[in-house]
Amino acid sequence: MEYRNKQRIPYWNWVPAAFALSGIILFIFATYGPPASSSGFVSLLKGFFEWAAPDYIAAKAHYQFIPGPGSWIFAFVLGMAGGGFIAGRTSRDIPVRDMPPIWVKRFGAGRAKRYAATFFGGFLILFGSRLAGGCTLGLFISGSTQLAISGIYFGVVIFAVAMLTARLIFGKVAEKEDIQ
Amino acid sequence: MTNIWLGLFSGIAFGFVIQRIGATDAHRMARSHLMLDADIPRFMVLAVALSAVGLFGLQSVGVGRLLPLPTSIVATGLAAVIFGIGWGLTGYCPGTTWAAAGEGRMDAVFALLGGLAGAALFAHLHETLIPILYDPTNAGRITLTDLFGNQAVAVAVLATGFGLCTWGIGKLWRHDNDEKNT
Numbered sequence: 001m002e003y004r005n006k007q008r009i010p011y012w013n014w015v016p017a018a019f020a021l022s023g024i025i026l027f028i029f030a031t032y033g034p035p036a037s038s039s040g041f042v043s044l045l046k047g048f049f050e051w052a053a054p055d056y057i058a059a060k061a062h063y064q065f066i067p068g069p070g071s072w073i074f075a076f077v078l079g080m081a082g083g084g085f086i087a088g089r090t091s092r093d094i095p096v097r098d099m100p101p102i103w104v105k106r107f108g109a110g111r112a113k114r115y116a117a118t119f120f121g122g123f124l125i126l127f128g129s130r131l132a133g134g135c136t137l138g139l140f141i142s143g144s145t146q147l148a149i150s151g152i153y154f155g156v157v158i159f160a161v162a163m164l165t166a167r168l169i170f171g172k173v174a175e176k177e178d179i180q
Numbered sequence: 181m182t183n184i185w186l187g188l189f190s191g192i193a194f195g196f197v198i199q200r201i202g203a204t205d206a207h208r209m210a211r212s213h214l215m216l217d218a219d220i221p222r223f224m225v226l227a228v229a230l231s232a233v234g235l236f237g238l239q240s241v242g243v244g245r246l247l248p249l250p251t252s253i254v255a256t257g258l259a260a261v262i263f264g265i266g267w268g269l270t271g272y273c274p275g276t277t278w279a280a281a282g283e284g285r286m287d288a289v290f291a292l293l294g295g296l297a298g299a300a301l302f303a304h305l306h307e308t309l310i311p312i313l314y315d316p317t318n319a320g321r322i323t324l325t326d327l328f329g330n331q332a333v334a335v336a337v338l339a340t341g342f343g344l345c346t347w348g349i350g351k352l353w354r355h356d357n358d359e360k361n362t
Binding site for chain 1: 183184185186187188189190191192193194195196197198199200201202204205206207208210211213214215216218219220221222223224226227228230231232234235238243244245246247248249250251252255256257258259260261262263264265266267268269270271272273274275276277278279280281282283284285286287288290291292293294295296297298299300301302303304306307309310313314319321322323324325327331334335338342
């Protein structure tokens with residue numbers, strides 16, 4: 001542990017990072033409007049169904065509010081993947097792992113279990129986001145920035161529930177061993 | 181076309197920053213939720229406080245397009261509970277799945293696929309669920325400005341509140357990283 005504590009932390013300091021992120025958020029407000037990322041999923045689906053089932057898409061209300069993939073909304077999430085790719089390739093220190101150590105300690109190293117869980121979790125976060133109309137970015141961050149009650153309300157509840165869920169699932173493991 | 185380039189550019193910048201703070205790492209996210217690592221939550225909360233002040237500035241010179249979402253007491257709350265369970269379980273939220281998938285994390289690719297399924301199911305049930313869950317308790321596009329009657333006051337309240345949260349997170353969460361930072 002002593003050795004580990006002396007390791008150089010690979011992540012950016014949170015204060016300048018927050019300034020950088022809010023600069024990007026303001027740039028988005030100025031050049032487009034409120035940033036959002038869960039809409040990108042709907043945008044991609046719309047593109048798919050417009051090709052596969054045009055009659056279905058025309059009859060569904062949820063797809064009427066959101067543009068297809070040839071839009072800012074989809075370009076943004078695609079850009080996020082690109083940004084993640086560039087950032088991952090240019091950092092030697094930040095570990096890229098698809099099995100979080102805390103997960104392995106709790107559920108073992110089986111990939112099928114982890115992938116099934118993230119599929120299910122992904123399902124929940126998008127189902128929830130579409131019901132609320134936005135996600136961490138589209139509702140909490142951009143909503144609160146616009147002083148919207150919905151954003152603050154959503155933010156408080158998602159943090160509280162996620163913290164409780166994490167505690168129920170990983171709490172014991174994290175207590176037993178000091179997982180870095 | 182300009183919009184697509186703007187979206188792509190904004191996305192790349194956003195994805196880059198959230199990777200560098202570690203928000204694309206589900207392990208670090210779980211540690212944040214367990215109150216073992218304060219950096220990501222206070223990074224998020226501080227970013228909102230700064231953005232709110234900045235957006236107020238932009239608006240005063242007539243720049244920026246705003247569209248606050250409505251608050252539905254039942255739907256927004258229930259959605260947040262469902263979301264919170266998924267976030268606590270996987271450590272991913274919709275935005276970070278894209279960046280993490282781009283980074284090459286396979287579990288994020290599955291979260292992304294699950295997300296597409298979840299979005300598709302909700303879109304399919306939209307006509308049934310919105311009138312039951314969303315509309316009855318929809319309070320409209322209410323903001324802190326409606327509550328305080330003055331936008332400057334509302335911005336000050338939000339920035340102070342989120343600023344205090346940033347400080348509080350630093351106090352309440354464990355400080356494993358502090359010695360590493362020095």
